[in-house]
Amino acid sequence: MFRSLTEPTGRLVTVSLDGRSVELPEGDNLAVALLRAGHGPFRTTPVKAAPRMPYCMMGVCFECLAEIDGVPNRQTCQERVVPGQSIRRQDGARSTGSAVPPAPAARGTP
Amino acid sequence: MTAGPAHQAAADGATVDLAIVGAGPAGMAAAIRAAELGLAVVVFDDQPAPGGQIYRNVAHPPPLPRHVLGPDYHAGAALVARFLASGAAYRPSSLVWHMAEGSLSHTGPDGGGTLAARRILLATGAMERPFPVPGWTLPGVMTAGAAQIMLKTSATVADDAVFAGSGPLLYLVVAQYLRAGIRIRALLDTTPRGARRRALSRLGSAWSGRTTLAKGLGLLAEIRRAGVTVHRHVTDLAAVGADRLDAVTWRSGTVRHRLDCRTLFLHQGIVPNVNAAMAVGCRHGWDEGQLCWRPALDAAGRSSVAGVMVAGDGGGIAGAVAAALSGEIAAIAAASDLGRIDDATRDRLIAPLESRRRRDMAVRPFLETLYRPADAYRIPSQDETLVCRCEEVDRGTLAEIVRRGCPGPNQIKAFSRCGMGPCQGRLCGHTVTELFADLTGRSPDAVGHYRIRMPIKPVTLGDIAGP
Numbered sequence A: 001m002f003r004s005l006t007e008p009t010g011r012l013v014t015v016s017l018d019g020r021s022v023e024l025p026e027g028d029n030l031a032v033a034l035l036r037a038g039h040g041p042f043r044t045t046p047v048k049a050a051p052r053m054p055y056c057m058m059g060v061c062f063e064c065l066a067e068i069d070g071v072p073n074r075q076t077c078q079e080r081v082v083p084g085q086s087i088r089r090q091d092g093a094r095s096t097g098s099a100v101p102p103a104p105a106a107r108g109t110p
Numbered sequence B: 001m002t003a004g005p006a007h008q009a010a011a012d013g014a015t016v017d018l019a020i021v022g023a024g025p026a027g028m029a030a031a032i033r034a035a036e037l038g039l040a041v042v043v044f045d046d047q048p049a050p051g052g053q054i055y056r057n058v059a060h061p062p063p064l065p066r067h068v069l070g071p072d073y074h075a076g077a078a079l080v081a082r083f084l085a086s087g088a089a090y091r092p093s094s095l096v097w098h099m100a101e102g103s104l105s106h107t108g109p110d111g112g113g114t115l116a117a118r119r120i121l122l123a124t125g126a127m128e129r130p131f132p133v134p135g136w137t138l139p140g141v142m143t144a145g146a147a148q149i150m151l152k153t154s155a156t157v158a159d160d161a162v163f164a165g166s167g168p169l170l171y172l173v174v175a176q177y178l179r180a181g182i183r184i185r186a187l188l189d190t191t192p193r194g195a196r197r198r199a200l201s202r203l204g205s206a207w208s209g210r211t212t213l214a215k216g217l218g219l220l221a222e223i224r225r226a227g228v229t230v231h232r233h234v235t236d237l238a239a240v241g242a243d244r245l246d247a248v249t250w251r252s253g254t255v256r257h258r259l260d261c262r263t264l265f266l267h268q269g270i271v272p273n274v275n276a277a278m279a280v281g282c283r284h285g286w287d288e289g290q291l292c293w294r295p296a297l298d299a300a301g302r303s304s305v306a307g308v309m310v311a312g313d314g315g316g317i318a319g320a321v322a323a324a325l326s327g328e329i330a331a332i333a334a335a336s337d338l339g340r341i342d343d344a345t346r347d348r349l350i351a352p353l354e355s356r357r358r359r360d361m362a363v364r365p366f367l368e369t370l371y372r373p374a375d376a377y378r379i380p381s382q383d384e385t386l387v388c389r390c391e392e393v394d395r396g397t398l399a400e401i402v403r404r405g406c407p408g409p410n411q412i413k414a415f416s417r418c419g420m421g422p423c424q425g426r427l428c429g430h431t432v433t434e435l436f437a438d439l440t441g442r443s444p445d446a447v448g449h450y451r452i453r454m455p456i457k458p459v460t461l462g463d464i465a466g467p
C-alpha cells in the first residue's frame, strides 16, 4: 500500500518484527519503514482492543506505539531503523510502561 | 553541531542565556539573531534534522525532482544553513520534557540532561486540528500532514488515496502528490458553501492576501488540471470499515456518496501545539478567529510566566514567514531583557521586523474566514463518534457526563478517562472544550482546557540516562 518513490537511502538491515526477520533501510523513519513493509495493526487499544495504526506521524497522537527492544509505548514515528532492533505489537497495555521520570537533577548537558 | 561559546557554556553545565525549544523557522531565526547579539544559545529539537514542519528534512531531502515539494519548501535550506553556522548550539533528537523556573530537562542521543537558562523560548509550532468524524480511528485513516511527512522524510506515498477536509495545507499536499505522479482517488472539500464570498469581504487591502489567494487558487487549479475528482461542500463525512478502512461516505447537498478506498488523509487546518506552554503555566485564551487556544503574549512574545517566551505558530497560527519574524523579535527582546542591548537599539531592530510581520499577517482574517472549519467537523453530533482516541470516549458518553453536571474538562476524571491517555489531550482538548461550550451555552474560555502537567511526553529511564 505504501511505497517509496526512490531507492532506499540507507543500506538494508535486519530487524525483528514480532519475532520474524524483516529487512528495512537503516536510519529510515521506523513507522514509515514498517508501513511500507505492510505491518499492521501497530497496536490494539486498552479499552476495546481496537486495531490502530499511525495517524499523525509527528508525535502527537500516540497511535504508532510499539514495544521496541523490550520497552513498551515507544512512538515509532519518532524512532529510526536500527540494525538488530526488535519491534513488537503492543496489545492492550495502558501507557503505564513509561517510567516515572526522576526529579530532574541539575547535572548540565553532556 | 557547532562549537561556539554557547556550546561550551552548555557543556560546562553553566547557565545559557537563551534555551530555544524547536528548530522550525521560528526557533532557527531566533537562534541566528540571538547569537548575532552575543547571547549564549542552545536549541533543542526532537527531530533528527532542523527545519520544523514546513522545512522538515530540507537539508537532505529525498532525491525527488525539486518541483514536487516546491520552492517554498526548498527556500528553507538557506535558513537551515545560516542556523547551523550561527554559533548557536544545536541539539537534534532532543525532546524537552520538563521545564521549571530557569531550567529545562531533555532527552538526547548521548543521554539527557538538565540545563539552566536565563530565558526559555518555546518555538514548538502547530499540529493538525483534531478532525473527529465517525471512523477516524480506523487503520488506513491518517492526516494529510502525515502524508506530507512521509513524502519529505522517506519519499513514501500511498496510491489511490482519498484526501478530505479543508485548508491550504490540504491542497498543498494534494498538489505535491500529483507533482510526484501519484494517483489520487478524490478530493472531498469540506469548505462550507459561501465561505469564499464571506472571506473576500475580509480581504480588504491586504497585498500579501492577494499573493496568498493567488497561490491557493493556483493549487486548486493545478489539482483540477490534473483531472482529480473534486467534490465540494462535503458534509456528513465518515470513514467506514470493520477492522480497517473500506470506504468513505459523505453527502453533497442531498445526495449520499460512498467511495471504496484503503487510505484516507484528513485535514481541517492547524492549531498551536499548546502542551508545552500550558504545562509551564502560560495563561491561554480562546481565539474566536482561529478557533483554538493560544498563549497570552505581548508584542515581543513574552508570556504570562516570567522568563518564558513563545514564537511561531505555537503562539497562534501565522505561517512560516511570520514565524521566523516573531522568532527574531523574541530574540531581540530577550537580549534587551538580559541587558545586552539598550532600549533604543532594541526598538530600532524590532521596528522593521514588526512592520514586515504586520504586512504578512494582514491576510490572516481572510484565511481564517475562508478556511473556518464547519461546526459539524469540530463539534461532533453523532453519539458514537470517538472524541478521545486514546481512552475511546465517544461523544455520547461526554454528552451524558455534561448532563450529569460535570462542570468542565478538569472534572471529567471523576466520570471517565477522557483526556488521560498517552496523547495528554492533544487530540481531544479542542473538541472537549467546544463540545462542553456547545452543550452548556458557555464560552470556550469559561469552559477552559485540561490542566496540562509535566512531563510533556512520557519518558523512559532509558531516555533520561541515555545508552
Ligand SMILES: Cc1cc2nc3c(=O)[nH]c(=O)nc-3n(C[C@H](O)[C@H](O)[C@H](O)COP(=O)(O)OP(=O)(O)OC[C@H]3O[C@@H](n4cnc5c(N)ncnc54)[C@H](O)[C@@H]3O)c2cc1C
Pocket (backbone or CB within 6 Å): A058, B021, B022, B023, B024, B025, B026, B027, B044, B045, B046, B047, B051, B052, B053, B054, B055, B072, B094, B095, B096, B097, B123, B124, B125, B126, B127, B128, B145, B146, B148, B149, B169, B172, B270, B276, B311, B312, B313, B314, B319, B320, B323, B456
Ligand atoms: C504536519 C504539518 C505540516 C506543515 N507543512 C507546511 C508546509 O508544507 N508549508 C507551510 O507553509 N506550512 C506548513 N505547516 C505549517 C507550519 O506550522 C508553519 O509553516 C511553520 O512550520 C511554523 O514554524 P514554527 O517554527 O512555528 O514551528 P515548526 O516548524 O512546527 O517547528 C517546531 C519544532 O519544534 C519541535 N518540538 C516541538 N515540541 C518539542 C519539544 N517538547 N522538545 C523538542 N522539540 C520540540 C518540533 O518537532 C518541530 O521540529 C505545517 C504544519 C504541520 C503541523
Ligand code: FES
Pocket (backbone or CB within 6 Å): A031, A053, A054, A055, A056, A057, A058, A059, A060, A061, A062, A063, A064, A065, A075, A076, A077, A078
Ligand atoms: S503517528 Fe502520531 S504519534 Fe506517531
